[in-house]
Amino acid sequence: MKKAxxxxxxxQxxxxxxxxxLEKGYEVHGIKRRASSFNTQRVDHIYEDPHTDNARFKLHYGDLTDSSNLTRILSEVQPDEVYNLGAQSHVAVSFESPEYTADVDAMGTLRLLEAIRFLKLExxxxxxxxxxSELYGLVQETPQTETTPFHPRSPYAVAKMYAYxxxxxxxxxxxxxxxxxxxxxxESPRRGETFVTRKITRGLANIAQGLEPCLYMGNIDALRDWGHAKDYVRMQWMMLQQDxxxxxxxxxxxxxxxxQFIEWSAAELGITLAFSGTGLDEIATVAAITGDKAPALRVGDVVLRIDPRYFRPAEVETLLGDPAKAKAKLGWVPEITVQEMCAEMAAHDLKAAQRARVLKDHGYSEPVARED
Ligand code: NDP
Ligand code: GDR
Structure with a gap:
């Protein structure tokens, strides 16, 4: 049995x-951080009690800032494959915590590689x-390929450039x-709540249910090439199966x-939006409502405003990738379109908002987390 x-x-x-x-038959080991409250919600459904015989999913406490911990886990597990997905992954936060971001995202990668070498596992x-794709930052050519020069635009991207x-x-x-x-x-319904797609689907669903007043956004003209996380993890595995x-x-x-993503998300909730104003004064109002997914809204309500606190000190305005090499060499093509993904995320977040609404209406109100 292969170990990862x-x-x-x-x-995510x-x-x-x-x-x-796990579906491929691997024994899967994961590193989780110690936190003061539970932080395993995304993997709780595959968690196996360690007392169970033949459990194939095992979690270890650890941190990418801790070399001895990484070395011990690698030594115990002796994995065939290591997937280094751990990171302080939020670009805007990396401007607030640049040193920590470098420690985890850049030095953490070095620590893992050195541990593999030290244990003679290479x-x-x-x-x-x-x-x-943040490595491309201020893009030098479009679309970006494996040979496009890098120009990172954030402490996150600079740290990831070292790791690369x-x-x-x-x-x-x-x-x-x-x-x-x-x-x-x-992206996916499991996307962190403060990345832009999830902030939009979750925020609009909450507004539709009367749980939040308005969505505050940064640069809504940024251009991205969005895929579904499920398609992308398949490719992570495929890359390690080559000669x-x-x-x-x-x-x-x-x-x-x-x-555009905002408009699609609103449409999934039966809302047509009208944008007006420019720059910091731009707003989106409800132009029409169909169906019953947005009972809290009326035509003319303002549901989106621009807040400069979400502008970044240096922005990545546009990203567009060319996956031709992955298609030619590995036969990989994405199966889920961005529109299908948006519909899945909006449906997921609407369900959560409807649940919160029912709880609130019956006196079990919980504050809606809106930190972003
Ligand atoms: P998430 O932010 O959802 O997950 C990051 C993971 O890293 C979490 O499990 C987090 O733990 C863990 N982590 C954070 N700090 C540390 C640390 N000091 N030591 C150990 N683990 C840590 O990111 P995604 O799943 O979206 O992305 C996975 C990887 O791919 C990241 O490296 C990201 O930078 C990179 N990436 C992501 C893209 C995307 O669009 N999603 C695109 C390109 C690259 P906890 O749950 O405790 O916070
Ligand atoms: P990104 O993703 O920075 O590309 O990094 P994010 O979803 O945070 O931002 C995408 C674009 O949307 C603009 N934007 C906003 N972003 C956020 N988070 N919140 C807002 O309110 C908002 N308004 C506008 C941003 O300015 C940006 O242009 C993600 C992360 O997953 C990285 O770890 C990963 O490496 C890259 O994708 C590829």
């Missing part, structure tokens, strides 16, 4: 990848690094099987604006 170790198993991708590998253990190159370096210097997946934005390690761009090859 996933850092960041409690995150980690949870889908763990499911995927002949056995294959390594996947979660690289990112240290993985390449360990491949070249020590013959390690190390690959970079240069993944463009990918030789290589780096791949994973994207859909289609680009839309944040504004």
């Amino acid at each position: 170790l996933i850092t960041g198993v409690t995150g 991708d980690g949870s889908y990848l763990a499911e995927f590998l 002949g056995k253990t294959r390594f996947y690094q979660a690289s990112t 190159w240290i993985a390449v370096n360990y491949r070249e210097a020590y013959g390690m099987y190390a690959c970079n997946g240069i993944l463009f934005n990918h 030789a390690p290589e780096d791949f761009v994973i994207a859909t090859g289609v680009q839309y604006s944040v504004r």
